[in-house]
Structure formats: C-alpha cells, structure tokens
Amino acid sequence: MNSTIKKEYALASERYAKLGVSTSAALSKLKGISLSLHCWQGDDVSGFEKEGSLLSGGIQVTGNRFGKARSADELRNDLEKALSLLPGKHRVNLHAIYGNFTLKKNDRDQISKDNFIDWVSWAKKQKLKLDFNATLFSHPKSESGFTLSSKDVSIRSFWVEHVKRCRDISAWFGQTLGSASVHNLWIADGMKDQCADKRGYREALKNSLDKIFSVKISSKYIKDAVESKLFGIGSESFVVGSQEFYTSYALKNNLMLCLDMGHFHPTESIADKISAILTFQKEVLIHVSRGVRWDSDHVVLFDDATKEVAAEVKRNSALETAHFALDYFDASINRIGAWVIGARAAQKSILYALLEPTSALVKAEESGDYFKRLALTEELKAMPFGSVWNYFCEQEGVPSAEDWIKEVELYEKEVLSKRS
Numbered sequence: 001m002n003s004t005i006k007k008e009y010a011l012a013s014e015r016y017a018k019l020g021v022s023t024s025a026a027l028s029k030l031k032g033i034s035l036s037l038h039c040w041q042g043d044d045v046s047g048f049e050k051e052g053s054l055l056s057g058g059i060q061v062t063g064n065r066f067g068k069a070r071s072a073d074e075l076r077n078d079l080e081k082a083l084s085l086l087p088g089k090h091r092v093n094l095h096a097i098y099g100n101f102t103l104k105k106n107d108r109d110q111i112s113k114d115n116f117i118d119w120v121s122w123a124k125k126q127k128l129k130l131d132f133n134a135t136l137f138s139h140p141k142s143e144s145g146f147t148l149s150s151k152d153v154s155i156r157s158f159w160v161e162h163v164k165r166c167r168d169i170s171a172w173f174g175q176t177l178g179s180a181s182v183h184n185l186w187i188a189d190g191m192k193d194q195c196a197d198k199r200g201y202r203e204a205l206k207n208s209l210d211k212i213f214s215v216k217i218s219s220k221y222i223k224d225a226v227e228s229k230l231f232g233i234g235s236e237s238f239v240v241g242s243q244e245f246y247t248s249y250a251l252k253n254n255l256m257l258c259l260d261m262g263h264f265h266p267t268e269s270i271a272d273k274i275s276a277i278l279t280f281q282k283e284v285l286i287h288v289s290r291g292v293r294w295d296s297d298h299v300v301l302f303d304d305a306t307k308e309v310a311a312e313v314k315r316n317s318a319l320e321t322a323h324f325a326l327d328y329f330d331a332s333i334n335r336i337g338a339w340v341i342g343a344r345a346a347q348k349s350i351l352y353a354l355l356e357p358t359s360a361l362v363k364a365e366e367s368g369d370y371f372k373r374l375a376l377t378e379e380l381k382a383m384p385f386g387s388v389w390n391y392f393c394e395q396e397g398v399p400s401a402e403d404w405i406k407e408v409e410l411y412e413k414e415v416l417s418k419r420s
C-alpha cells in the first residue's frame with residue numbers, strides 16, 4: 001500500500017481515537033455493507049424490451065451523452081467497470097424491462113425466469129446478489145396514468161399478474177444466489193389535476209396489492225418493499241401511493257417501506273423519518289437519490305442529505321437491517337462515472353456516520369449540554385475523514401482519492417466512444 005496513505009491513516013486513527021472512535025472497527029463494518037447498484041443508470045432507464053425502448057410515465061431522464069449501453073451485454077460490462085472502482089462488495093438492482101426478450105417476446109404479464117437466465121449466470125460468475133423491481137411504466141397499458149389503481153379491471157389484472165410474476169423472479173434470484181432479493185414496487189399512478197375520487201383509486205390499489213401479496217413467499221428469498229411518492233411528472237396533484245397509504249399498508253401487511261430521497265417535499269427531511277419507521281418496523285429500504293428542486297434524480301453526492309440519512313441509520317443500529325439502493329439517472333455525463341460518484345458518495349456517507357462519536361453526542365444531549373453537541377458536530381466536519389476513506393479504498397484494492405477518474409476516462413475512450 002502507498003506509504004503516504006498508510007501514514008495519513010495512522011494519524012487520522014489517533015485523532016478519531018481521542019474522540020473514542022475506532023477507525024478499524026468502522027472500516028470492518030463498512031466492508032460488510034453492500035449498496036444495491038441500480039442497473040438503470042447505465043442506459044437511462046430504457047431497458048431491452050424492444051429495440052429503441054424509451055422511458056415514459058412519471059419519471060424522466062435528461063441529457064444525451066454518448067456511450068449509453070445498447071444491450072444487456074454492454075450494460076453488464078459497464079456495471080463490471082463501475083463495480084471494479086468501488087470498495088466493498090455490492091448487489092445489482094434490476095428492473096423487469098432489463099430481461100432478455102429476444103428469444104421470447106413476452107409481454108409484462110408473461111414475463112418469467114427465462115427472461116433473466118443471462119443475468120443470473122452473470123451474477124453467479126461475478127459473485128453478485130440481485131434485487132428486483134416490477135416495471136409499471138413505459139408501456140401502452142400504463143399510458144392512462146393508472147396501473148394497479150386503474151378503474152379498468154382489465155388494466156388492473158394485467159399489472160397484478162406482472163407484479164406477481166416479478167415477485168417470483170425476485171424470489172428465484174434470492175434462492176439461487178443465496179441472499180434474499182429485495183423486490184420494490186413503485187407505480188406512477190396519479191393525476192395531473194384535482195382528483196374527485198381519491199378514495200376510489202386508493203381502494204383499487206389496496207385491492208390489487210391484496211391480490212399480489214396473497215401469494216406468500218419466504219423472507220429467506222424475497223423482501224417486499226413499497227415506495228411512496230408525493231408528486232411526479234403528470235401526477236402533480238394526486239399520487240395514489242402516498243406515504244400515508246403505504247405506511248398503513250406496509251404495517252398491516254408486514255412489508256418494507258421504501259423511502260426515496262427525492263419523493264418528498266424538498267424541505268422535508270428523509271433522515272428524520274427513519275427512526276419513526278424503525279420504531280415500528282425492523283427493516284427499511286432507502287432509495288438514495290438527489291432531487292434538485294424536484295424529484296430530478298441527480299447523481300448522489302457526499303452532501304448533508306445523504307450524510308444525515310446514513311447517520312440516522314447508524315444511530316438506529318440499523319446498518320444491517322436498512323437497505324441502501326441507489327436510484328438516480330443522469331444521461332448528461334459519463335454514465336459509469338455517474339454510478340461511481342454516487343456509489344462512492346453513499347459509501348463515504350456511511351463511513352462518515354460510522355466515524356461519528358454517537359455516544360458522546362447522546363451523552364451531551366442527555367445532560368442538556370446542547371452547546372457541546374453542536375460544537376462537536378461542527379468539529380467532526382474538519383476531522384481527517386478523507387485519510388480513512390483513502391485507506392479503505394487501498395485496502396480493498398480499488399483506486400483511492402481521485403485516481404479512479406482516469407479509469408473512467410480510459411474506458412470512455414476505449415469502449416464508450418465506439419458506441420454510436
């Protein structure tokens with residue numbers, strides 16, 4: 001290992017030890033925390049259902065940087081490149097539209113394991129675990145703006161069948177790869193303008209969910225999550241699957257809640273919700289994202305919002321029971337670089353949380369010494385955090401500091417620039 005990095009780490013360790021924090025304990029914890037890397041950053045959420053598939057329905061990607069993955073093989077190569085630049089071991093998160101539909105042109109209500117054999121053999125080879133998502137957008141049957149909550153029973157049944165099949169595929173990932181697969185359900189259902197029968201749509205959604213989750217699958221294979229939203233493109237006035245709706249449904253039906261960092265009012269703290277949920281539930285799924293003024297899904301950064309989320313998970317002793325899944329899509333910059341910036345930022349945020357002298361903060365708080373709590377929090381920001389991070393990267397055999405940037409540039413020159 002680079003001797004400067006080693007020296008800097010030793011000095012940093014001493015500084016943290018003075019605060020009662022062990023850097024080596026923090027790093028061994030960090031090593032065991034996997035992020036779920038979202039496949040959809042690699043091709044702007046297009047998927048491979050048919051040639052030239054395009055994203056539609058409630059979410060949008062902007063930008064047209066060259067080099068987008070045009071096939072599942074290219075996407076897997078790009079994922080391998082991104083993963084090679086991340087310390088630790090991570091999972092890959094797939095959406096239903098990423099299957100192989102060349103041999104069997106299955107519509108969503110016929111999707112099956114057969115469409116995902118390539119992904120599973122790749123995952124086995126790469127020693128990766130897979131998570132999954134049903135896809136209820138970018139399809140003629142979602143164009144009305146309603147899927148599982150549609151008042152048209154044939155539309156509703158179509159999507160119920162899709163999600164049921166996706167849960168089967170997800171459970172199969174979990175079983176074959178030996179680690180429960182997180183299946184997350186997000187739908188865009190809602191209305192642009194004032195809705196006169198909110199209750200009707202919510203009853204319909206509940207009805208569909210009851211059908212979907214009446215099929216019981218062992219939690220050894222699948223962990224089901226439901227993702228709420230406050231508003232979206234085309235659903236500015238009303239979203240059927242709101243936070244209150246899903247919180248109630250999840251509690252009643254023993255499902256996990258998914259909190260997406262871009263799905264609330266911009267001034268609302270997602271971090272603040274974690275302890276509320278974990279008071280009643282064991283696990284939580286976090287979609288690590290960054291909204292800029294709206295749910296824009298910008299690349300995740302090592303910023304206050306992400307740090308605060310990680311800190312709350314740590315303070316709730318939930319690092320093993322919270323699932324961090326990245327969820328953003330930026331088509332305006334190098335897509336592999338976008339994956340790596342966001343994933344490393346999420347990992348840095350977790351490390352920052354692990355290096356927090358939480359008990360000292362709680363102690364100050366309990367004794368009413370709020371000055372000390374605030375002062376300590378401020379001083380933490382000037383601690384040699386980067387030296388610990390760089391040491392972790394070197395230890396894990398991946399480039400530290402800014403050294404990974406040139407690897408992305410080289411891949412862009414050698415591989416991405418040749419894609420038309």
Ligand code: RNT
Binds near residue numbers: 040133227287295327
């Ligand atoms: C959309 C949700 C959802 C999607 C992915 C692609 O607002 O955040 O999680 O981003 O399913």
Ligand code: ZN
Binds near residue numbers: 227260
């Ligand atoms: Zn999300």
